[in-house]
């Protein structure tokens with residue numbers, strides 16, 4: 748038995764060591780042949796490995812919380828194209844490097860939907876990173892200061908899906924606008940971005956303190972994209988409408 752434990756460890760098997768004795772009993776009871784017993788074990792080891800890899804990807808992505816598309820109440824935002832959102836869960840957009848942009852006021856589920864879609868991507872074992880726009884710009888500025896902006900941009904260029912949340916809440920300098928442009932250019936037609944903003948596109952000139960850069964950013968972001976304008980009520984205020992009498 749010691750030998751077996753040794754091989755399990757060397758082969759980095761995780762699930763089989765936990766279940767092989769129990770499975771052997773079940774196999775004997777069910778009169779499974781050796782091949783069936785072995786293939787059951789291998790299948791469970793494989794499923795365990797996939798599960799661990801998905802969890803690791805979700806963990807590494809750095810989501811502030813876990814949200815799912817199934818947990819989103821589409822009846823609360825009836826003007827939102829549920830069919831298209833559900834269709835995006837199939838991740839075809841990722842292969843085509845199409846961007847997804849959610850525009851709208853706070854509390855309408857921009858972060859929720861983008862995390863939900865990004866988790867679907869993790870489940871397909873895609874590499875995903877979640878940043879607020881502020882964190883991203885800070886990270887790029889730091890990399891530039893340290894002299895490795897190129898390396899940072901390549902790293903961000905290789906991720907399968909980049910989620911950028913809360914664009915529009917922070918003060919952008921012209922320098923950070925240039926960094927943002929470099930990132931968007933790097934990913935243009937190579938990898939998808941999901942971007943959330945409370946600022947309509949007409950305001951991006953003042954947001955980025957430069958109309959030309961804002962236009963260049965929008966040009967690349969929107970060329971292949973799905974844009975969702977969500978205009979409904981904040982979900983955070985659900986049940987707080989004094990006139991509705993709801994709770």
Ligand code: ADP
Pocket residue numbers: 814818819820821823824852853854855856857858859860943982983
């Ligand atoms: P935003 O990013 O647009 O400000 P969030 O995604 O942070 O909004 O949503 C605020 C809170 O309300 C979150 O807890 C989110 O899960 C929840 N929420 C928003 N819209 C819905 C909805 N339609 N169905 C279920 N939960 C929602």
Ligand code: MG
Pocket residue numbers: 857858859912913943
């Ligand atoms: Mg949000």
